Amino acid sequence: MIHDFLCWFCFMFTHLHIHSAFSFLYGTFTPEALVQHARKMGFDAIALTDKNGLYGAIRFYKAALKEAIKPILGSELTLWDGTSLILLAASFAGYKNLCRLISRAHSEATRGKPACSLYTLTQFGHDLICLTGGREGRLHTLISMGSLDQARHWLKVLKNTFGPERLFVEIQNHGLQGDNAIMERTTMLAKQVGLLTVATNDVAFLSREDFAIHQRLIGIQQMVHHRDIHPVPNDQFYLKTEHEMMAAVPYAEAVENTARVAQASHLELPINRVHPPSYPLPRGLSADRLLTRLCLSALAAKYRPVPYRALIRLEQELEIIRGKGLSEYFLIVKDVWAFARARGIRCTVRGSAAGALITYLLLGGVDPLEHDLLFERFLNESRSDMPDVDLDFDSLRRDEVINHVMEKYEGQAAMVATIPTFRARGAIRKLGRAFGYSYERIDRLTSFLPYYLKSSQIEAASETLPELKDTPLRDESELLRVAAKISGLPYQLSVHMGGVVIAPGELVSWVPVEMSKKGFPVAQYDKDDIETLGLVKLDLLGLRMHTAIQKTLELLAEEGIFLDLDNIPLDDEKTYRLLRTTETVGVFQVESPGQRQLLGRLQPRRFSDIIAEISLFRPGPMKGDMVTPYVQRRNGKEPVCYLHPDLEPILEETYGVVIFQEQVLKIAHRIAGFSFAEADQLRRAMTKDRSKVYMERLKASFVQGAIRQGYSLKTAEEIFAMVASFAGYGFCKAHAASFAHITYQSAFLKAHYPLEFYLGLLNAGHVGSYPKSVILNEAKRSGFKVFGPHVNYSQYDYTAENGGIRIGLSALKGLGPRFCERILKEREQGLFTSIREFCTRVALPQETNLRLSLSGAFLGLPLDAADRQMPSLPKVEGGGQAK
Numbered sequence: 001m002i003h004d005f006l007c008w009f010c011f012m013f014t015h016l017h018i019h020s021a022f023s024f025l026y027g028t029f030t031p032e033a034l035v036q037h038a039r040k041m042g043f044d045a046i047a048l049t050d051k052n053g054l055y056g057a058i059r060f061y062k063a064a065l066k067e068a069i070k071p072i073l074g075s076e077l078t079l080w081d082g083t084s085l086i087l088l089a090a091s092f093a094g095y096k097n098l099c100r101l102i103s104r105a106h107s108e109a110t111r112g113k114p115a116c117s118l119y120t121l122t123q124f125g126h127d128l129i130c131l132t133g134g135r136e137g138r139l140h141t142l143i144s145m146g147s148l149d150q151a152r153h154w155l156k157v158l159k160n161t162f163g164p165e166r167l168f169v170e171i172q173n174h175g176l177q178g179d180n181a182i183m184e185r186t187t188m189l190a191k192q193v194g195l196l197t198v199a200t201n202d203v204a205f206l207s208r209e210d211f212a213i214h215q216r217l218i219g220i221q222q223m224v225h226h227r228d229i230h231p232v233p234n235d236q237f238y239l240k241t242e243h244e245m246m247a248a249v250p251y252a253e254a255v256e257n258t259a260r261v262a263q264a265s266h267l268e269l270p271i272n273r274v275h276p277p278s279y280p281l282p283r284g285l286s287a288d289r290l291l292t293r294l295c296l297s298a299l300a301a302k303y304r305p306v307p308y309r310a311l312i313r314l315e316q317e318l319e320i321i322r323g324k325g326l327s328e329y330f331l332i333v334k335d336v337w338a339f340a341r342a343r344g345i346r347c348t349v350r351g352s353a354a355g356a357l358i359t360y361l362l363l364g365g366v367d368p369l370e371h372d373l374l375f376e377r378f379l380n381e382s383r384s385d386m387p388d389v390d391l392d393f394d395s396l397r398r399d400e401v402i403n404h405v406m407e408k409y410e411g412q413a414a415m416v417a418t419i420p421t422f423r424a425r426g427a428i429r430k431l432g433r434a435f436g437y438s439y440e441r442i443d444r445l446t447s448f449l450p451y452y453l454k455s456s457q458i459e460a461a462s463e464t465l466p467e468l469k470d471t472p473l474r475d476e477s478e479l480l481r482v483a484a485k486i487s488g489l490p491y492q493l494s495v496h497m498g499g500v501v502i503a504p505g506e507l508v509s510w511v512p513v514e515m516s517k518k519g520f521p522v523a524q525y526d527k528d529d530i531e532t533l534g535l536v537k538l539d540l541l542g543l544r545m546h547t548a549i550q551k552t553l554e555l556l557a558e559e560g561i562f563l564d565l566d567n568i569p570l571d572d573e574k575t576y577r578l579l580r581t582t583e584t585v586g587v588f589q590v591e592s593p594g595q596r597q598l599l600g601r602l603q604p605r606r607f608s609d610i611i612a613e614i615s616l617f618r619p620g621p622m623k624g625d626m627v628t629p630y631v632q633r634r635n636g637k638e639p640v641c642y643l644h645p646d647l648e649p650i651l652e653e654t655y656g657v658v659i660f661q662e663q664v665l666k667i668a669h670r671i672a673g674f675s676f677a678e679a680d681q682l683r684r685a686m687t688k689d690r691s692k693v694y695m696e697r698l699k700a701s702f703v704q705g706a707i708r709q710g711y712s713l714k715t716a717e718e719i720f721a722m723v724a725s726f727a728g729y730g731f732c733k734a735h736a737a738s739f740a741h742i743t744y745q746s747a748f749l750k751a752h753y754p755l756e757f758y759l760g761l762l763n764a765g766h767v768g769s770y771p772k773s774v775i776l777n778e779a780k781r782s783g784f785k786v787f788g789p790h791v792n793y794s795q796y797d798y799t800a801e802n803g804g805i806r807i808g809l810s811a812l813k814g815l816g817p818r819f820c821e822r823i824l825k826e827r828e829q830g831l832f833t834s835i836r837e838f839c840t841r842v843a844l845p846q847e848t849n850l851r852l853s854l855s856g857a858f859l860g861l862p863l864d865a866a867d868r869q870m871p872s873l874p875k876v877e878g879g880g881q882a883k
Contacts, residue, residue: 013242013255014262016047016072017086017134017170017200021489022056022419023076025217025225028205030489031060034239035067037206041241045070045262049086052078052105052114054098054512055419055493058529061269072265074129075102076136080115083138085158086131086200089267090166094127096509101128102524106514114514122161129261130162134170134202143185144178155193168198168261173248174236187251198257199249204237211235213485219434220491274386275510275534277412277502279328279335287327291358292318294334298361310369313357317375321358324379326387329536332409332502333389334362336538339404345397346546348738352378353389355662355734363391364566366737371611372653373734374662376676383680386536390498394550395542395765399518402500402540406520409502414513414521416499416530416537419490427455427483428473430491435479445473456487495522498541501530510535544767545588545742552749552760555800561753565745570607575744578751579604585770585778586761588746589614589739592769601631608653609634610740615659615731626729630657643718644711646670658726660733671719672705686724695724754782755800762798762805772811779805788856791838792831796820814851819844836864 019027020034029037031048038046046069048060057073064071073095074088089095101124105114132139132155142151158167169190173179190197204214211234218231240248246255281287295314303310321327340347353359354366355373368375379387393401405413422430425446432442448467449458459480462468473480495516501523503510510533512524523530530537553563578584580603582596590599590610595617602613612634616627632638633655640655642648650666651658658664661683668679685698699720706716749757758779761767776786785804787793789812793801796817797808809820823842832838835858839849852858 012044012259013199013245014043014045014047014072014258015201015203015239016049016074016088016131016198016258016261017076017172018046018048018203018239019050019076020048020056020060021491022053023051023204024055024490024492025221026051026204026214028210028213028217028485028489031056032063033206035060035063035069037239038069039067041239043069043242045072047072047074047088047262049074049076049088051076051084053102053493053514053524055417055490055524058269058271058525058532062271062532070262070265071267072262073267074098076133077101077105077116078114079121079138080117081138082115083141084133084136085121085138086133086170088129088131088261088265090127090129090265091267092269094129095267095269097124097126097128099510099512100124100508102512103508103514106512111515111517118157118161125161128162128166129264130158130167131198131200131261132158132168132170134172134200135174136202137170139169139186139189140172140182143182143189148185148189152189152193155189155195159193159195164194166264167195168257169195170200171197171249171251171254172200172202174202174232174234175248176233183249183251187254196257196260197251197254198261199245199251199254200258201240201245201248202232202237203239204232206239208235208238210238210485213482216431216434216482217486220430223433223436224430270534271532272384273534274324274326274384275504275536276325276329277332277409277536278504279331281328281331287331288318288322291321291327291330294331295358295361302361302367307369310357313369313375314361317356317358317379320375320379320381323381326379329387330358330362332536333391333538335408336401336405336540337363337391340391340393340397340401343397343400344550345401346394346550347401348392348543348546348742349389350392350541350735350738351388351390352732352734353387354738355732359389366741368734371608371733371737372662373737374665374676376665376680377662377683377732377734380677380680382677385531386534388537388539390539390541392541392543392546394546395544396547398498398540398542402520405500405502405538405540412505412507413500413502414507414511414523415516416496416501417522417524417526418494418496418499419526420492420494421488421490422455422483422486423451424449424453424455424458424483425451426491427486428458428479431479431482431486445471445476445479449473454487455483458483493522493524495520496527498539499527499530500538500540501525501535502538503535543742544764545746548586548757548760548764548767549742549745549749550760551763552753552756555756555759556753559756565748568745568748570744572748572751574751575748576605578747579610584747584750586746586757586768586775587750588743588768590743590747598627598631601627602634607740607744610743611733611736612654612659614739614743615733615736618729618731621659621729621731626657626659626726630655630659633657643722644671644715647719658723658730660736661730662733664723664726664730667719667723668702668705671709671711671716672702673709674702674705683730699724755779755784755803755805758782758784758805759798759800763808776805776807788859790859791823791852791857791861792827794857796824809857812851812855812857814848819848832861834862834864 020029020031021027054075061071072088074086076084077087078084087098089098101116104120105116109115134140138154139151169186171183171186173183187197205211215231218229221227221229249255279287299306299310299314337347349359349363349365355368356375356378357368360368428446429442448471453461462471462474507513513521516522527537556563579599582600584590584596598613598617602609604610621627633640642651642656650663664683665676665679668674668682669676702720703716758775761775762772780786787801787804787806789807789809794806794809796810799806809815809823826841
């Protein structure tokens, strides 16, 4: 009894009803700002209860723990009748049920209008603390209508659902007419039913001054999204002090009971620990054994004979994977890859995962032994975060892979969220609508705003950026003030372009899930929050170059040429000759003017040169002038030198220049005696913003290790200085190698099968840096004729014709797939003999016919068949207004 009293006394008043900016376009502050404000006000505990979601819960939880404030996670859940309840997690089991309830509310109702049924509430009410919802609650609504019997009945229903110890009746006073009477009646009903009351404030902003910001956010909902919603009625919906709450709600017990609620919540999330997913295993076979069996089988197939170092390397990798409980994760990755390959969907690995022998054995790609790639850059025993395997698929067929994952791992998998925040252009455009500005006026205000600019930086930028010197924004003081206030606030849930989270069992017990427009389930957490929670994420990305390569291979197959592009030798002279000529428009990663210039200087002759080119052509190395010494030494114009002979085996491939992150690991391992795990920690620390004090600490650790290895103080300090200066610019060699493989493949196709390669590029959508007009011009420069679009000869896509390229109907602006298909279907009945006949048979809108005429698609056709006899129509060459 005394202990309970002391716990309540420690907390005193606690806010339990708070909407942050993750109640999108409603709350005016981030969870981190809430925690900072709560700390300044002296609160020891605080809740976050955003509407129908836990979108900001993980970052709130982390921020609160950092400030030694007790975080209480909850949500305001909308019920079937439009009213709501506040639900708070009393434990991790309660958190799981809260996730389930929110997910059900989204899945059982119309998309975008979540609603929870009483039955669902009864199913998952265990270990949740329920508050009656304040002015948005059913209880408040019934009391304000004078329906006290119904209000009393509703309290009894909730009491049966949550129990008397976990149900609290909210009383609020926002200074509105009738609030005092409603407080009195609410307190009376609570006593009659045998329930405790709690004092809450429906917080939407941290201070009274931000009421106007809340109104503008609601204005965006009204004007941009056309929602039937209204702002709170006055400025009293702010984070009040304990004294202000006691003055507003003159019921001491209700104020004190908030501490009882805070004390009853003892949620501990299992963050910063890995929670691997589960994989459907064959009976009697463990994940570790199955993974080992698959790897050994692939090892025997890829290496003949199997080198001893491959066996040792494989066992070392498997040991770390087993120790971290990640065997099922790799089996899932293998399953996804196998599904894609079985259906002819091109797929490759990118990122540091390409440096693992296990990845090579299970998924193919570049050989990490041949190219000296490090597993420890991808995964080592000291890493507490989850490994991240990124897979690139043919863009046009990526959704097939995602569908497979969602179906096979139904209930376990969902897309990862991305949560966009207000930046300059978006803030001005949306606020402009809320201010009632016309679209023309908004366009004038935003036309010169840089995309990178934060909305809090607009006013300062208008004084310094030449393009903003005469902007009409300078006269919009109120608009700029509000834009600065909402800078960085989230405004909606979006879907990550390829991130998929897979849970160990039921996903909705870890994170709330809702549905995307495409019908995929979407987790309410972004990739950082998913990682904090320790869940596994796969990136299933689309790569247009894979689409182009696949279409090229399909064209070659039609000609009877079947290429196993993934296993072609990496020493084809014709391919390297193409790269040295810098005629690489359309070739993956090396087609921009700067990249072609570097190719000309580098003159690649082997695969490692392509890896180096991809690694060097980035802002860091270019700014740090790493390119010049590398190229000079590579071409024999400058001597190769090393600070110490022991560095030669590590830096020999890059002529003494530190280019790769893996080289940093090897130097720390060889010179300072670090384990590769310790070396990776050093590398990660060096690549982040670090203070001078922290760098000195890193230096001391490195130098002491080097001295223990027998190096002099001077040598140790010089090597550390070299590593520190280049570490921030270093590139992951495994990632560069995986991309270099695609570069080589695309260059091989262009060198050996240029016509088919150009057609593959043209039919793959927007690939690379250039529009299709540039690709067509490149084809002309290579000696291929380009025939314009024509109603009698063009197919839907670009096609080969008489050794040249015929522009497809789909390339014409304003024609569209439906009209293209109509033309092609009608043409099956016979070629068109005149423009009039075409118009009669196809029946397109007059404007579309005019577009066809202007593009040259009727070239050679008479207006009427009677005007000219046409026993056979010549195939004409001509231009076209292509997209």
